[in-house]
Amino acid sequence: MAPLPATMKAIQISKNGGPEVLEYNDVPVPTLAAGQVLVKNHFAGVNYIDTYFRSGLYPAPTLPLTMGREASGEVVAAHDSVSRFAPGTRVAYMAGAPSAGYAEYTAVNADSVVAIPDALSSEEAAAIYLQGLTAWTFIREAGEVKPGQWTLVHAAAGGVGTLLVQMLRSVGAKIIATASTDEKLALAKKYGADYLVNSNDDIVSKVKEITGGHGVDAIFDGVGKATFDADLQMIALKGHLISFGNASGAVPPVNILQLGAKNVKLMRPVVNGYVSTRPDLERYTSELFDLVISKKVEVKIHNIYPLKDAAQAHIDLESRKTTGKLLLKL
Ligand SMILES: NC(=O)c1ccc[n+]([C@@H]2O[C@H](COP(=O)([O-])OP(=O)(O)OC[C@H]3O[C@@H](n4cnc5c(N)ncnc54)[C@H](OP(=O)(O)O)[C@@H]3O)[C@@H](O)[C@H]2O)c1
Secondary structure, eight states: OOOOOSEEEEEEESSOOSGGGOEEEEEEOOOOOTTEEEEEEEEEEEOHHHHHHHHTSSOOSSSSEEOOSEEEEEEEEEOTTOOSSOTTOEEEEEOOTTSOSSBSEEEEEGGGEEEOOTTSOHHHHHHHHHHHHHHHHIIIIISOOOTTOEEEESSTTSHHHHHHHHHHHHHTOEEEEEESSHHHHHHHHHTTOSEEEETTSOHHHHHHHHTTTOOEEEEEESSOTTTHHHHHHHEEEEEEEEEOOOTTOOOOOOOGGGGGGGTOEEEOOOGGGGSOSHHHHHHHHHHHHHHHHTTSSOOOEEEEEEGGGHHHHHHHHHTTOOOSEEEEEO
16 A cells, blocks of 8 residues: 555535535545544545535534545555454445545544445445435335335435435335426436426325325425425325425424324434444445346436535535536545
8 A cells, every 4th residue: 555645635614604615625634543444535425415514504513624424435544443444445434524525535433334346336336325325224214115105206316316216116116206307307207207296386286186195105305395395285194204304495393283184204314323333234235235236226427526626516416407416536
């Protein structure tokens, strides 16, 4: 292994704001604590949550904050306490602060790192990891989706959305996709959506018509504020309403009495809670990688930006013009 440099490039914020607060800085290469490996990142995933930490919707645990929640790369060093990953192993990981992906090197707890199978490229692994684990665990554990059930995916052409649609297809659900343009709806159809609804139309009455009045057994909603009220109207008796994001703003406090009309199971899950133990992380990661390797799920990459152009990636993601995954190349 080549000797490690003392400094590296990283994208940081020192205050909250728009994409312009993202700084391209020289920072020290992280040192290793017990249980950690040092990963030389190849690709970092851009996720909507990165915009929440940038804007201040989610409070930064520390400032300056190095951005990013996931990356793929190769292990270049390990703390003496770690024997799991030999140097040179290709890996992917999800990380919380102070570990971060928008950087050339990241020190990560070995317990949250997984090896990338030979059949997957580092690019594919970074593109699928966080959003794929989100979609797959939410289908399995939050939605408990069964074959033949009615499901609905909002923002179905987005990063999580394209994966949800393909994975719901693989479990045999009936899929209604919403998106804001015909081009996005066409992509959802290509990935297996059975019914398409433009989100500028009256979604509630279209869904009532499509489902013959039954409603939707499992709704996957990463849009948040703009769609939550419609979700309550579209959900079927005993349906699972999985509200998991804030792309249009955070859902305001909910009157719990509203759930009684249809015995709704309302959930606001976070992916980390479904992969917090090593056995769960390994099982779901292996199932996720198998879905891609067996070609049941295609990895849709919108664009790969150089690290220094992270601000442009945020502008593009928030402008609603992207489909699939955005990556930064290190
Ligand atoms: N809870 C978790 O563990 C977890 C994990 C991963 C992601 N998420 C959430 O999942 C959601 C999707 O994340 P992603 O990274 O895959 O993003 P994305 O879906 O690729 O992009 C967001 C999409 O949301 C839709 N949208 C609707 N209203 C919007 C608005 N006012 N501004 C911007 N976009 C709007 C747009 O699609 P249309 O133009 O088609 O409406 C847009 O393309 C986010 O809310 C994210 O926070 C949650």
